[in-house]
Amino acid sequence: MYRGRFAPSPTGPLHAGSLVAALGSWLDARKQGGAWLLRIEDIDTPRCIPGADLQIQSQLLACGLQWDEEPEYQSSHQADYQKALEQLIAAKLLYPCTCSRQSIAQHLAKQGITSARNQEMVYPGICRPADLKADAATHTHEDKVAWRIALPQDCQITFEDLALGVQEQNLNQEVGDFVLRRSDGLFTYQLAVVVDDARQGITHIVRGADLLSNTARQIHLQKVLGYVRPNYLHLPLVLDEHGEKLSKQTLATQIHTEDAPHALAELRKAAQHLGLRNLPDGQGITIAEWLLAATHAWKS
Ligand code: GLU
Ligand code: ZN
Numbered sequence: 001m002y003r004g005r006f007a008p009s010p011t012g013p014l015h016a017g018s019l020v021a022a023l024g025s026w027l028d029a030r031k032q033g034g035a036w037l038l039r040i041e042d043i044d045t046p047r048c049i050p051g052a053d054l055q056i057q058s059q060l061l062a063c064g065l066q067w068d069e070e071p072e073y074q075s076s077h078q079a080d081y082q083k084a085l086e087q088l089i090a091a092k093l094l095y096p097c098t099c100s101r102q103s104i105a106q107h108l109a110k111q112g113i114t115s116a117r118n119q120e121m122v123y124p125g126i127c128r129p130a131d132l133k134a135d136a137a138t139h140t141h142e143d144k145v146a147w148r149i150a151l152p153q154d155c156q157i158t159f160e161d162l163a164l165g166v167q168e169q170n171l172n173q174e175v176g177d178f179v180l181r182r183s184d185g186l187f188t189y190q191l192a193v194v195v196d197d198a199r200q201g202i203t204h205i206v207r208g209a210d211l212l213s214n215t216a217r218q219i220h221l222q223k224v225l226g227y228v229r230p231n232y233l234h235l236p237l238v239l240d241e242h243g244e245k246l247s248k249q250t251l252a253t254q255i256h257t258e259d260a261p262h263a264l265a266e267l268r269k270a271a272q273h274l275g276l277r278n279l280p281d282g283q284g285i286t287i288a289e290w291l292l293a294a295t296h297a298w299k300s
Contacts, residue, residue, distance in 0.1 A: 002034025017251030123176030
C-alpha cells in the first residue's frame with residue numbers, strides 16, 4: 001500500500017517552492033490510490049515560527065490538498081530519535097565530537113582545503129577514535145557533545161530516483177562522518193526524517209530536488225538501522241514560464257490562498273513547474289475539479 005507524505009518545516013507559511021512539493025507528492029499519492037500524510041518537521045526548534053504549522057495547514061486546505069490521518073509533529077517523537085541514536089551507539093557506529101564549525105574549518109585549512117562560506121564542510125574525522133569497537137562511549141545524555149556516525153571506508157551509495165534516474169554519492173568524499181545529534185541536544189534532520197519515514201511506513205518520498213543531496217545519507221542510515229528503503233522521487237527543477245530555472249528568490253515568494261481563485265492560480269503555477277501541460281485554465285471550474293484533471297495528467 002502506497003504511503004506518501006509532505007513534510008514541511010514550520011519556519012513560515014508555504015511559498016511557491018513548498019507548494020510545488022506539496023502538490024507533486026499529493027498528486028503522486030492520489031494517482032496511485034495511496035495515503036498522503038502531513039508531518040510537521042519542527043525538530044529544529046530555534047528556526048520554527050509559532051503558528052506556522054496551522055498556517056501551512058490552512059493553506060493546504062485552501063488548495064484542496066487534504067491529508068489522511070492526524071498530522072504528526074517531530075517534536076513529540078524525541079524518544080524515538082533517542083532510541084535510534086542509542087541503537088547505533090550500542091552497535092559502536094557513533095562517536096562523540098566536540099568540534100566547532102570554526103575548529104573544523106581551521107583543521108581543513110591546515111590541509112589546504114577551503115570551502116565556500118555556505119558550503120557544508122566534509123568532516124575530516126578529527127574526533128573519530130582509531131578503534132571504534134574499543135571505545136566505550138555510552139554517555140548519550142551528556143550534553144555539549146555532538147554524535148557523529150562513523151562511515152565505513154568505502155561508502156558509495158547508489159539509488160534509482162523515479163524521476164531523475166540512477167544517482168550516486170560517495171559519502172566519504174562528499175560529506176564525511178555526519179552529525180545525528182547536535183551538541184545542543186537537538187536531533188538532526190537526517191536522523192529524524194529517517195526514523196519518522198520508517199515509523200510511519202512511508203513507501204514513497206516525493207520532494208523537491210533541493211533535498212537530493214541528503215538522500216544518500218538517509219539511505220545509509222536506513223541500512224544501519226535495518227529499515228526498508230522507500231522509493232524516492234525528487235521533483236525536477238522548477239521552471240518559469242520561459243523555461244528558465246526558477247531562482248531561489250522566486251521559489252521563496254509568498255503564495256496567496258485567501259480565496260479560491262487565488263488558490264487555483266497558485267496551483268496552476270505549481271502544476272506548470274511540475275511540467276503538467278494542457279490542464280484546464282481554471283475558468284468556471286472548482287479546485288476539486290481542477291485537482292482531478294491534474295491527477296489524471298500526472299505520470300507516476
Ligand atoms: N522538512 C524538510 C523541508 O521542509 C523536508 C523534508 C523531506 O521532505 O524529506 O525542507
Ligand atoms: Zn570533533
